[in-house]
Amino acid sequence: MLKSTKEKRAGIDPMNIFARNKNVSAPVKSLLSVNIFKKLPAFPMQIELSVQNEVLVVVGPSGAGKTTLLQCLSGLQKPHQGEIVLNGRVLFSSTARVNLPPRHRNVGYVFQDYALFPHMTVEQNAAYGMKGNRRKSLKLQEVLEMLQIAHLAHRYPGQISGGERQRTALARALLADPELLLLDEPLSALDYETRYKIRKELKSLQRHWGIPFILVTHDLEEAAFLGDRVMRMEKGRVVGWGIPDDIMYRHANPGGRCPSPYPQ
Ligand SMILES: Nc1ncnc2c1ncn2[C@@H]1O[C@H](COP(=O)(O)OP(=O)(O)OP(=O)(O)O)[C@@H](O)[C@H]1O
Numbered sequence: 515m516l517k518s519t520k521e522k523r524a525g526i527d528p529m530n531i532f533a534r535n536k537n538v539s540a541p542v543k544s545l546l547s548v549n550i551f552k553k554l555p556a557f558p559m560q561i562e563l564s565v566q567n568e569v570l571v572v573v574g575p576s577g578a579g580k581t582t583l584l585q586c587l588s589g590l591q592k593p594h595q596g597e598i599v600l601n602g603r604v605l606f607s608s609t610a611r612v613n614l615p616p617r618h619r620n621v622g623y624v625f626q627d628y629a630l631f632p633h634m635t636v637e638q639n640a641a642y643g644m645k646g647n648r649r650k651s652l653k654l655q656e657v658l659e660m661l662q663i664a665h666l667a668h669r670y671p672g673q674i675s676g677g678e679r680q681r682t683a684l685a686r687a688l689l690a691d692p693e694l695l696l697l698d699e700p701l702s703a704l705d706y707e708t709r710y711k712i713r714k715e716l717k718s719l720q721r722h723w724g725i726p727f728i729l730v731t732h733d734l735e736e737a738a739f740l741g742d743r744v745m746r747m748e749k750g751r752v753v754g755w756g757i758p759d760d761i762m763y764r765h766a767n768p769g770g771r772c773p774s775p776y777p778q
Pocket residue numbers: 554555556557574575576577578579580581582583
């Protein structure tokens with residue numbers, strides 16, 4: 515059924531330049547809702563946010579709390595107060611005294627250094643954490659092929675490139691059938707060409723998998739490319755949505771001269 519213009523407008527965050535520029539339909543039910551408070555040594559972190567079936571990119575200066583946010587969502591750190599709900603399941607609630615351990619959250623986490631087991635092959639690393647089911651080997655094969663690492667199945671992490679290690683880490687995260695995937699600067703260790711290639715793959719992967727991705731990056735062009743929405747954090751708070759117009763200009767005009775350089 516067609517949505518009215520009013521309904522369509524209701525689905526657009528006016529601060530979100532990406533949504534503003536797209537034909538966005540009315541909002542679907544929020545998959546992840548977060549409202550947490552955590553005291554950090556330098557400042558208190560307070561985040562309220564909801565994420566749908568989309569790529570949410572988190573940007574912000576070093577020490578802003580981006581990794582802490584991901585770790586609170588994955589269960590590696592505990593907020594002092596608040597609530598985290600994923601697809602109706604309470605992962606954390608200070609009032610209900612719920613704090614599910616990481617293995618019960620069904621949240622995938624791809625770390626900056628990929629954290630692969632060096633003594634396991636690509637295939638063993640990817641299958642680690644897969645839930646036992648009859649289609650296990652079929653699915654493993656399918657994902658390795660989708661990420662173009664099937665031919666490396668029997669190699670060890672020390673025998674493959676950075677981009678291939680990155681894909682192995684992604685395969686491992688996806689094969690655990692997560693309901694939410696967290697990616698902490700997943701492309702930062704890669705060369706420009708591989709980064710460019712994998713960021714395209716990441717975007718289509720999210721569409722194919724149909725779960726929310728939350729990705730932290732320092733690269734604003736990467737944020738512009740990957741993000742359905744871009745959230746900016748500073749000192750533990752959300753200070754804005756979207757990214758500066760000149761970055762958007764560069765994104766839309768690769769190689770073009772930017773009228774006003776972004777002061778960073
Ligand atoms: N293990 C720790 N012990 C004490 N303070 C910490 C610890 N880890 C992080 N912090 C502090 O918490 C705050 C948020 O750190 P966090 O790593 O989440 O920032 P970030 O935005 O991910 O930074 P970066 O972009 O540099 O990775 C910072 O002030 C940091 O100094």
